[in-house]
Amino acid sequence: MLTQAAEDYLKSIYKLQEKGGKVSTGILAEFLDVKPASATGMIKKLKSMNLVSHQRYQGVTLTDAGKAVALEIIRHHRLLELYLNKALGVPWDGVHDEAEKLEHVISEEVEARMDEILGYPTADPHGSPIPDKNGVVPEIQSIPMTDLQNGQSCVVAEVSDNDAALLRHLGSFNLYPGTAFKVIEVAPFDGPFTIDIAGQQAVIGREVAKNIFVNNVEPIDTV
Amino acid sequence: MLTQAAEDYLKSIYKLQEKGGKVSTGILAEFLDVKPASATGMIKKLKSMNLVSHQRYQGVTLTDAGKAVALEIIRHHRLLELYLNKALGVPWDGVHDEAEKLEHVISEEVEARMDEILGYPTADPHGSPIPDKNGVVPEIQSIPMTDLQNGQSCVVAEVSDNDAALLRHLGSFNLYPGTAFKVIEVAPFDGPFTIDIAGQQAVIGREVAKNIFVNNVEPIDTV
C-alpha cells in the first residue's frame, strides 16, 4: 500500500507531465509546496518502488506502473467530485476538497458502483476528463478563453477546480461546463472580457478567464 | 484535529463503556489489539485533551466532550454503512470495512446530505442505532437470541457487524433486521436452534445465535 503523500506525489507528477514532458524536482516541489530536498527524498522512494524513473538532475517521469496509480487516483477524485455533486448535492465549489480526502480511501468496489450509477461519465463537474477503469483518458478539445476574439461564440469545456472562490464567482454567471456564451468585447491591453450568456452580460477579468477553457468556437463575425 | 488512532480509541471506549461502566486499560488494549502500555499512552493523551477522565489503576471514562466525539464517529460509521448499502448497493457484509475507513474522513456536510437522502434513519443495516446529530442514541429493545425457548416467535433486531463471513451466513437465511422467525426447537445441552423463517427451516448454531438480538418476542406456545 502507498501512503497518501506518495499518492499525492504521483498525481502531481502526472499533472505536471501533461503540460511539459519531464518534471523537474523544483517544479514538483513548488507544486506540492515543499522544499526541493523533500521532493528528492520522495522521488527516491518512488523510484525504489519502480513507480517513477529518474536520473540525477534530469527530472522524473512516471513508469507505466506509476502512471496507472496516478490515473487511478485521478479517476477516484473526479468520479467522487461528480458523485458528490450529482448524487449528494454538494455545491461544485465544495467537491474538490472533499474528494481530495476521499480519493485515498474508497475501494474499487465503491468506485465501480458510483461509476455505474452516474452512467459511466467522462467528465467531472469542472469539465475535467475522467479516466476509465483501464486508465484511458477521454480527449477533451479546448482552447483557453484568453485566445478568443470579439464576436466569437463558444461553449465552456473546463474550468480550474482548485479555487473555491473562483468557482463560486463563475457559478454566479452560470459559467458551468456546457454553458454557451459569446464574446461581446475584449478590452485592449489585456483587459477584461465582456460576454453574453443567455442574454445576460457579464464582465470576466483576464485572470479569471485564464482558468476557463472553451470549445465549439465559432469563427469571428465578419460583416 | 484528532488522529485516526485517537478517534478509534474513543469509539472503543464508548462501546466498552456501554456494557459495563468503567473501562480498564487491559480490556481496552485487548479490544484494540495493542499492548496495555500503548493504551496507557493514548489514555494520557486523551486525558490531556479532556476527552476522557482517568485516575491511575481505575479505568477510563469518556467526558462529555469525549462522548460527543465518539458518538459523532459512530454516527458517521452507521450512516455510511446504511448509505453504502442502500444508495450504492454494497452488500451488507462489505459495508463495515468500507465505513471504517470513510468515517474518519467525511465532512459534516456530506453526512447531513446522506442523512437527508436516507430519510433520517435510526438504524444501520445490522440494526445498530444511529445517533442523531445531537448525539442522542435511539433506544433499541432487544434480547439475545440465546434467551429464546421452543415455540417463541420474534423479529431480528440487531446482529454483530464485524464478521463478514458471519453476515454472509446470516444473509443466506435472510436473517436481516426486521425478519421474523419462530423457534421450532432448541437442542439440549446448549445445542443449535432450529427456526422457521417464512416457511423455511434453518439450523442456527449457538455461537452464531450469540450474535443475533431479537425483539417483538411472543410468549411460548402453551397448549
Added chain:
DNA sequence: AATTTATTTTAGGCATAACTAAATTATATA
C-alpha cells in the same frame, strides 16, 4: 503478609515525511 495480577512508567524503536545546510552538478554568461 506473601503472592499474583494488572497497570503504569520508563526508555527506546520504527515509520513517515518534513526541514536546513552544505556539497555537487548543470547551465548561463562574460
Added chain:
DNA sequence: TATATAATTTAGTTATGCCTAAAATAAATT
C-alpha cells in the same frame, strides 16, 4: 574557457505518532 548562478542532491536533523519490552508500582487474592 572560466566563472557565476541556479538547480539538485546528500547528509543530517526534527517532529509526529504510535508502538513495544522491561521495570516499577499498585491492587487484588490467597
